[in-house]
Amino acid sequence: MESYKIGILKGDGIGPEIVDEGIKVIQKIAALNAFKVDFIDEKIGGDAIDAYGVPITDETLKVLSTCEAILMGSVGDPKYDHIAPELRPEKALLKMRKTLGLFANIRPARLYEALKEHSPLKSSILSDGLDICVVRELNGGIYFGEQVESADGQSASDLMAYSAPEVKRIAKIAFEMAMTRDKKVTSVDKANVLASSRLWRKTVIEVSKDFPEVTLEHLYVDNAAMQLIINPMQFDVILTSNLFGDILSDEMSVLTGSIGLLPSASINESKLGLYEPIHGSAPSIAGQNIANPIATILSVAMMFRYSLGRHDCADQIENAVLKVLNNGHRTIDLAGKDQKSLSTSEIGDLIAEAL
Ligand SMILES: NC(=O)c1ccc[n+]([C@@H]2O[C@H](COP(=O)([O-])OP(=O)(O)OC[C@H]3O[C@@H](n4cnc5c(N)ncnc54)[C@H](O)[C@@H]3O)[C@@H](O)[C@H]2O)c1
Numbered sequence: 384m385e386s387y388k389i390g391i392l393k394g395d396g397i398g399p400e401i402v403d404e405g406i407k408v409i410q411k412i413a414a415l416n417a418f419k420v421d422f423i424d425e426k427i428g429g430d431a432i433d434a435y436g437v438p439i440t441d442e443t444l445k446v447l448s449t450c451e452a453i454l455m456g457s458v459g460d461p462k463y464d465h466i467a468p469e470l471r472p473e474k475a476l477l478k479m480r481k482t483l484g485l486f487a488n489i490r491p492a493r494l495y496e497a498l499k500e501h502s503p504l505k506s507s508i509l510s511d512g513l514d515i516c517v518v519r520e521l522n523g524g525i526y527f528g529e530q531v532e533s534a535d536g537q538s539a540s541d542l543m544a545y546s547a548p549e550v551k552r553i554a555k556i557a558f559e560m561a562m563t564r565d566k567k568v569t570s571v572d573k574a575n576v577l578a579s580s581r582l583w584r585k586t587v588i589e590v591s592k593d594f595p596e597v598t599l600e601h602l603y604v605d606n607a608a609m610q611l612i613i614n615p616m617q618f619d620v621i622l623t624s625n626l627f628g629d630i631l632s633d634e635m636s637v638l639t640g641s642i643g644l645l646p647s648a649s650i651n652e653s654k655l656g657l658y659e660p661i662h663g664s665a666p667s668i669a670g671q672n673i674a675n676p677i678a679t680i681l682s683v684a685m686m687f688r689y690s691l692g693r694h695d696c697a698d699q700i701e702n703a704v705l706k707v708l709n710n711g712h713r714t715i716d717l718a719g720k721d722q723k724s725l726s727t728s729e730i731g732d733l734i735a736e737a738l
C-alpha cells in the first residue's frame with residue numbers, strides 16, 4: 384500500500400484546533416483512496432519554547448527534512464513578545480523556511496461565488512470572480528538581511544538584500560505558474576526607491592525572455608496595494624519579495640471574505656513543502672473551537688497537489704470545501720449577523736463527510 388510521511392506542527396493559538404481538522408481530512412482521503420499516512424508530530428513556536436526552551440530544535444528540523452510534506456498551524460503568542468528576538472516563536476518559522484530551503488511561497492486567493500457578499504468590494508468590481516496567485520520569495524530580502532541594534536537602544540536597522548540568482552529562481556516559479564493560468568505576471572517592487580528592487584526588476588525582465596507567451600507588468604508596491612482594491616481583476620500571478628508578499632497577501636485575503644480561507648505552500652527545489660494557512664495564531668479566539676479551518680484544509684489540498692503529486696485528492700478536497708460553502712455552512716468569521724455559525728470541528732466534519 385502506498386504511504387506518505389507527513390510532519391505535523393500544530394504550534395500555538397488556534398494552531399492545534401485547525402490542524403486537527405486538516406488531519407481529519409487527510410485520514411478520510413487516505414481511507415477513500417487506500418493509502419497510508421504516517422503522521423510525525425513535532426513541536427514549534429511557543430509550544431516548543433515551553434517544552435525545550437527554544438522555538439524549534441535541530442532534531443525537529445532533521446526529522447522534518449525526512450518527511451514528504453509538513454502541515455503547520457501557526458506560531459506566536461503575546462506572552463512571548465518580550466523574550467530575546469532569537470527565541471521568539473516566529474523565529475522558528477523563519478529558521479525552518481531557511482534551513483529546508485523553502486524559497487517559493489505560493490498563496491492563491493479565490494473568491495467563491497457563495498461568499499461574494501462577504502467581500503468588502505462592490506460586486507461591480509468583482510464581476511468575474513477573483514482568482515489571484517501570489518508568488519512570494521521566502522528565503523531572502525529584509526527577513527534575512529543583517530540586523531543591527533545599537534547598544535544604547537536608540538537605533539536599529541534591517542538590510543533588504545537580494546542576489547540575482549535568488550530573484551531568478553522565484554521569478555521562474557511565477558512564470559511557470561502563469562503558464563498554467565492566464566499567462567500574466569505582475570511583478571511588484573519599489574524600484575523607484577530601492578536598489579534591491581531595481582535588481583529585482585532587471586532580473587525578472589531577463590527571466591521573462593524565456594516565457595514569451597506570458598505578459599509581464601511591473602507595479603510599485605504602493606500602487607499595487609491600491610490596485611488590489613480598485614481593480615483586482617487585472618491580476619493573475621503577483622510575483623514579489625518576502626516583505627511585500629507578506630503584506631499584500633493579507634490584504635488580498637480580505638477580498639475573498641476572510642483571512643481564515645487562504646492556504647499556502649512553501650516549496651523547495653526538491654518539492655518538499657510546508658503547508659500552512661496564511662493567517663497567524665489568532666490568540667483572541669484560541670481554544671474556543673470557533674476558528675475557520677478552511678485555510679488549513681485547503682493547504683492540505685495544496686500538499687496533495689504540489690508535494691505528493693495526488694491531484695485527484697487535491698481536487699476532491701477543494702470540491703468538498705466548495706460543497707460545504709455552497710450549502711451555506713459558515714464559521715463565525717463568515718456568518719451573517721442573523722446566521723447560525725458552526726464550530727471549527729463541525730466545519731471539519733462536514734468537509735470530511737463531503738469528500
Ligand atoms: N504563519 C504563522 O504562523 C503566522 C502568520 C501570521 C502571524 N503569526 C503570529 O500570530 C500572532 C497573531 O498575529 P496577528 O493577530 O497579527 O494575525 P492573525 O492572522 O493571527 O489574526 C489577524 C485577525 O484575523 C483573525 N483570524 C486569523 N485566522 C483566523 C481564522 N482561521 N478564523 C477566524 N479568524 C481568524 C484573528 O482573530 C484576527 O482578528 C502573532 O504572534 C504573529 O506573529 C503567525
Ligand SMILES: CC(C)[C@H](C(=O)O)[C@@H](O)C(=O)O
Nearest residue numbers: 459473476477629661662663
Ligand atoms: C509569522 C511571520 C514570520 C510570517 C511572515 O511574516 O512570513 C507570517 O506573517 C506569514 O505570513 O507567514
Ligand SMILES: [Mg+2]
Nearest residue numbers: 629630633661
Ligand atoms: Mg503574514
